[in-house]
Amino acid sequence: MSAPAADIIDLLAGIGPADPLAAVRDQRAQARANAQRSFEALLEPTAPGTFPLAERYAVALFVARLHGFDAAEAFYGDLLGDEAPELEAVVADAATVAAATGPFGGYREPNLRGESAEGLRWSPDTATAQALGERLSAAFAHTHLLVFRPREARAEALQALVDAGWSADDIVSLSQLVAFLTFELRVAWGLRVLAAASAGATAVASTPAAVSAAVTEGA
Amino acid sequence: MTEIVTSYPELARPEEFTQQGLGWVPWLLPVAEEDLTDLQRDALIEPARTKMPYFRLLARDPEALRARTLTDLDIFYNVSGGIGRAERELAAAATSRHNGCVFCASVHAASATRESGREADIQRLLDEGTDADLGDETWNAVVAASVALADTPLAFGAADIARLRAAGLDDAEIVDVIGGAAFFNWANRLMLSLGEPEVPGRRVTR
Numbered sequence: 274m275s276a277p278a279a280d281i282i283d284l285l286a287g288i289g290p291a292d293p294l295a296a297v298r299d300q301r302a303q304a305r306a307n308a309q310r311s312f313e314a315l316l317e318p319t320a321p322g323t324f325p326l327a328e329r330y331a332v333a334l335f336v337a338r339l340h341g342f343d344a345a346e347a348f349y350g351d352l353l354g355d356e357a358p359e360l361e362a363v364v365a366d367a368a369t370v371a372a373a374t375g376p377f378g379g380y381r382e383p384n385l386r387g388e389s390a391e392g393l394r395w396s397p398d399t400a401t402a403q404a405l406g407e408r409l410s411a412a413f414a415h416t417h418l419l420v421f422r423p424r425e426a427r428a429e430a431l432q433a434l435v436d437a438g439w440s441a442d443d444i445v446s447l448s449q450l451v452a453f454l455t456f457e458l459r460v461a462w463g464l465r466v467l468a469a470a471s472a473g474a475t476a477v478a479s480t481p482a483a484v485s486a487a488v489t490e491g492a
Numbered sequence: 493m494t495e496i497v498t499s500y501p502e503l504a505r506p507e508e509f510t511q512q513g514l515g516w517v518p519w520l521l522p523v524a525e526e527d528l529t530d531l532q533r534d535a536l537i538e539p540a541r542t543k544m545p546y547f548r549l550l551a552r553d554p555e556a557l558r559a560r561t562l563t564d565l566d567i568f569y570n571v572s573g574g575i576g577r578a579e580r581e582l583a584a585a586a587t588s589r590h591n592g593c594v595f596c597a598s599v600h601a602a603s604a605t606r607e608s609g610r611e612a613d614i615q616r617l618l619d620e621g622t623d624a625d626l627g628d629e630t631w632n633a634v635v636a637a638s639v640a641l642a643d644t645p646l647a648f649g650a651a652d653i654a655r656l657r658a659a660g661l662d663d664a665e666i667v668d669v670i671g672g673a674a675f676f677n678w679a680n681r682l683m684l685s686l687g688e689p690e691v692p693g694r695r696v697t698r
Contacts, residue, residue: 293663294667297663297667298667300570300573300574300664300667301566301570301574301667301668302566303562303565303566304563304566304567304570304671306562307559307563307566308559308563310555310559310562311559311560311563313559314555314556314558314559315553315556318555339644339645340645340646341645341646342645342646372645373644374644374645375643375644376590376592376642376643378592380592381505382505382506382508382509382594383507383508384507384508385507385508385509385592385594388621418685419681420644421644423591423593423680423681423684424591424592424593424684426684426685427499428497428498428499428500428519430685431496431497431519431520431685431686432496432497435496435497440496441496441520441521441552442552442553444520445520445549445552445553445686446552446556448681448682448686449550449553449556449557449560449682451681452677452678452679452681453556453560453678455677455681456674456675456677456678459641459642459646459648459670459673459674459677460671460674462646463641463648463670463674464667464670466648466649466650466652467653467663467667469650470650470657471663
């Protein structure tokens with residue numbers, strides 16, 4: 274598929290060119306343009322190399338679903354559907370089982386251990402790992418770590434990626450992808466909530482109808 | 493042959509959140525300074541960053557690094573309109589405190605102190621956590637919004653916007669808070685997962 278021309282954050286936030294928040298975003302035009310370039314670099318790279326688009330979209334859909342953001346689930350689901358439709362249901366099922374509440378996790382710093390908090394530490398079960406394959410299975414376990422308990426990340430987690438065939442370059446790109454998405458989804462969500470608050474007390478942050486309309490327009 | 497992943501059994505690690513400067517060591521090999529391509533040097537944006545292992549590690553994906561850095565610089569340093577520098581740094585520090593990034597919190601707590609002169613208030617955020625009363629409602633609202641925005645699944649809502657507005661923020665200022673807080677969800681995850689902080693000057697061995 275060709276790279277989407279639309280600004281992805283506007284699309285996910287449901288902001289049109291004439292909306293007041295579009296003008297507010299223009300005050301940070303460099304940030305806006307480079308959030309879009311980050312999307313392009315990580316999700317529509319001209320040379321994906323040894324980290325193929327199907328893997329990038331599978332990770333993106335997993336991240337979107339863990340965040341519970343309908344518009345992003347629809348958008349990244351479409352991207353994955355174009356590239357590797359057989360993975361869509363696998364990712365959706367994995368995200369359902371992997372649902373957790375973050376940030377949580379244990380602190381390594383001795384004086385912070387009183388703040389350590391427990392939660393679901395997920396990794397793919399045998400059937401999911403088989404459906405995802407070794408590389409993507411390791412990437413999903415790492416993605417779950419980064420999304421929900423980044424404070425528990427250790428060198429051993431990178432070794433698990435290396436053992437599953439990930440190169441150092443691709444580990445950096447995977448880390449950027451997941452980390453960038455946690456930014457992109459929050460900016461879009463925050464703008465959506467702000468727009469709804471401006472539109473009036475009856476507006477809801479994310480209605481299914483608005484979501485599917487926005488995705489249809491932008492796809 | 494060189495191992496791909498480096499670990500540091502004897503590192504002098506911080507014991508808590510601090511405004512003191514910390515170092516950071518990478519778990520993957522950064523691109524060596526002399527091996528940086530023109531594209532990678534360009535992606536670093538600031539020449540001084542060729543000395544910093546974190547940025548030379550991110551240079552393994554130069555397009556992503558370049559876009560990340562230009563996003564960062566505009567959100568935090570473009571002072572035409574919007575909220576003040578101190579409040580942007582506060583949003584970064586509060587997000588880092590909530591996610592548990594001791595390194596990021598040290599850098600941006602110190603920046604918030606420098607921009608505001610309110611070292612004791614910032615230290616209270618680090619010592620007591622994001623529920624600490626920082627002495628005025630604007631700062632408390634910025635911290636609360638940053639914390640709400642960091643939670644997964646996404647739960648930041650109308651009440652967070654209402655509190656920011658009640659504290660006197662307009663839409664451009666709120667967009668800056670959202671941008672600064674959201675950006676540190678990106679930054680925290682990179683700094684926490686590609687290496688770790690160290691207390692400089694008393695490293696034991698490598």
